[in-house]
Amino acid sequence: MTARQTQDHQFTVTVKTVRIKKFYIYYGAPGEAEQFLKKGRDIYYNSAGSPFVDLRHKIPDEAIRTRPDKREWKCFLAAARSFSTYWGKEYFNHRVDDGIQWEIRIITGDFTFKSHGSNAFPDDFEDFLNAVREFTGVKDFAGNFVSKLFMFD
Numbered sequence: 001m002t003a004r005q006t007q008d009h010q011f012t013v014t015v016k017t018v019r020i021k022k023f024y025i026y027y028g029a030p031g032e033a034e035q036f037l038k039k040g041r042d043i044y045y046n047s048a049g050s051p052f053v054d055l056r057h058k059i060p061d062e063a064i065r066t067r068p069d070k071r072e073w074k075c076f077l078a079a080a081r082s083f084s085t086y087w088g089k090e091y092f093n094h095r096v097d098d099g100i101q102w103e104i105r106i107i108t109g110d111f112t113f114k115s116h117g118s119n120a121f122p123d124d125f126e127d128f129l130n131a132v133r134e135f136t137g138v139k140d141f142a143g144n145f146v147s148k149l150f151m152f153d
Contacts, residue, residue, distance in 0.1 A: 018074075018077060018108050019109045020073070020077075020106070020108050021108060021109070022038070022105050023037065023038035023043065023105070024036065024037050024038075024104075025103070025105075025106075027100070027101075027141070028052075028100070029099060033046075033047070033052050034046070034047045034141055034142060035047075035054070035055045036132070037056060037059070039059065042066065043066050044059050044063045044064070045136060045138050046060060046063040046064070048060075048062075066136060068136075076135035077106075081110070083115075083128050087122045088122070089114060089115055090115070090116060090117060091116075091120035091122065092117060092120050093118065093119035095119075096119040100118070101116075101117070101119075102116060102117055104116065
């Protein structure tokens with residue numbers, strides 16, 4: 001890893017270059033799914049109903065592509081790293097057959113964040129969703145999370 005320095009008006013900012021080895025986020029329910037996948041320097045987002053297309057195998061033409069800069073990556077990875085320190089690897093509610101499934105796989109040279117679940121979530125799952133929305137610019141990602149969450153109580 002290297003550090004790069006840039007001069008920005010009256011202060012110097014050091015941005016550490018971190019190699020992102022894997023970046024995949026999935027959120028979905030039967031008939032609808034949303035995914036983010038990093039490929040090269042870009043992040044692809046796809047929201048689709050049936051049939052489901054796994055971005056890890058094929059990126060459809062309608063997928064939205066964004067390219068975060070180093071500062072955006074740094075801010076998001078700092079947030080993701082904090083969640084990774086205390087979230088469990090699995091969250092399941094076996095009382096519900098269908099519902100919401102989710103998966104997070106973020107692997108860098110500095111940390112690994114793998115967590116997934118079915119109809120159960122960490123207490124601050126909405127905070128993570130907000131971090132993803134802010135980072136990717138997809139403001140309606142998992143936008144119906146709160147209403148679906150109360151469906152299972």
